[in-house]
Every structure is written in C-alpha cells, then in structure tokens.
Amino acid sequence: MNQPPPARNPLVITDRILSEILATRTRRDDHDGQTNHPDYDPRDIDIVTRREYQFRADNWASHNAERATPTITGGRCGYGHPSNGPHPHTAWDGLLLEQAYATLAEAHPVRLRARLMDLAALAVAWTEDVDRRIAAQAAVYVPPATHARSGDGAGCCPHTIPIGPGSCEDCWDLVKWDLLGGEQQ
Template sequence: MTTIRIQVSARAVDFTAETNIPETLVTKSEDIRPGLIATANKVLRAYQLPEIDNTPPTETTPGTLALADVAAERTRQNEKWGEQNHPDGTGPREFPLAAMGGESVFDAQELAAQATRTTDHRAANRMLTWKDILLEEVFEALAESDPVSLRTELIQVAAVAAQWAEAIDRRNNQGDAA
C-alpha cells in the first residue's frame, strides 16, 4: 500500500491509494504516478479542489530536475532520521563559525553584512559566483532570530541552491550537445 499526501495551496487532502506494485519495485515516483494521480484527482474533485496536472514535467520547466532531486533527498532524510525538531540556533549575536570548532570573532549579523558586501562587490566587478550568492543567503538566515524572517531566508537558501543545481545541469546538458 502506498500513502501519499497532496497539498493544494493552504488546504491538504490525505488519502491512501493501494497499488499492486510491490514496494521493492517502486524506485521512482513515475512507476506509479499515473494511477496515484488518477486516484488523487478523484479525491480532489470530491473536495472541489483543483486537480493535479498530469502533464509530465519537461526539462525546460524551471527547477523540475533539481526540485525533484531535493524532494527525493528529503524523503531519504525522513526515512533515515524521521521527523526532526531541533532548536534554530540562529540570531544576530550567534557565532556560527565557532560551531565548526574554531574561535570566531564574527557574529552572524557581521557575517551576513560582510557576505552582502562581498556579493555586491563581486557582482559589480562581474566576478560573482554561485558560492557568493549562496553564502550571502546562508549568513542572512543565520542572522535571523524571528521565525517568520528565518523561514523566508531559508526558502531563499533553498531556491539559490536549487538554481545552482539547475545551472550545473544546464552546463552538463550543453556538454552533451557538443
């Protein structure tokens, strides 16, 4: 039996769909996707919610491959560790680099400000890298103590990381075309 959760906007519909495919054979969501999508759409119709688009994603859809890999990694993390609930450990007066075993004289707020200055400088001089952008977002997140602002920054971290992975995919695809 395969259980999936479908979230549509702020509403969620939970349901269970049975398949005759043994779990050991299901290695990708595509293996059972059509049957689950059909079942999900029946449930969504019953709740008068928008149905799932059954059009397979294409490589030209922004983020498709990278975000699918992120979702798969999250599934692996949940299977390995279960639900995790840790303190955030963030805030403007935290010392994130000290957590790596060294003594840090820079608090999170100072690191975020320096990362922003570095990113701005490197962008102005056409030397900007994905590393610069990601570190700026990470340090901005580490400097947040407000949960709403922290969440916003973490979404930005995830978006930059996904975009970086997409850029790597594009480079790899360009190499395949050559």
C-alpha cells in the same frame, strides 16, 4: 529597451530538481525519522550568535557588491583579456554564503522561514546552473550501448544519441554518472 528572458535549456527543469529534493528528503526521513532541532546551539548566547552571523552576512554582501562591480582583469579571469572590457565577477559561492548568513542572523520565525525559502530557491537556481553545464556536455555525449533503463530493462533509448531534450531520466542520470568519472558523489 526590454529584452526577452533568456531561453531555458529544456534539460534544466526545476520540477526535476524539486523532485530530486523531495526524494532526498524522503530518504533522510526514512533513515533518520523526522528531525527536530533548535535553530542554534542552546549553549550559545542568542544575541551574540545572531550578531556574528549578521557580521558575516554583511561581509559577504560587501564582497558580492565588489564582485558585481565591472572591472578589467587579466589572467585569472575566465574572460581573460582586458580587451574584453569591464565585466562583473559575481559567483554562486558568495551569493549562497551571504544568503545563508543572513538567514542564520534572522530571529523572527516568520522572517526566518521566508529567508529559508529564499536560500532554498538560490540553491535550486545554482543546481539549475550546474545542470546547464552538464547539459552542454551532454549535447555531445554518446552513452554506451550496454546501458539499460531501470524501468523496463530495455537498451538505450532511441533519443539518447546524443542525450538531448526529452531524454529519459535514466539517460540523464547516466550522463551525470559518466561526467563524474564513474564516482558516486
């Protein structure tokens, strides 16, 4: 039986994330200039380095397969109680590490590029998941009345109480800032 894909939260927009990535890349290029590095430390023995990375990729693949196998767990798990039945424990850390090590193990430039694109897509997917968690908290967030938009200096937008779909970029940034406790990350 085909189920419809899960609805996407309107606050989680891949284009927004990709725009942030582009802005970050631009800032880095402006600061450091264009960077060109070898794929590996030239002092390393290429085949040994790639085999080590492949070993780590295989290890994380095995670990992720174990995490994906539904099990019944007790107190440590977010599902908490065995009455919830078997469930998987797949997590972003393992998925990213497996993909990163598999990418590092790749020798052929075209396949390396394809793996880097997969790794970047996985990082974007994880970022979207983090944004969904932020959006869940933002749904009840009320910004301070002193907030002013950067574009025109106006006070809080009428759509910002609470932050929701269609909120401006400044309001979205304010939520992220306040949820970090005012600490720049």
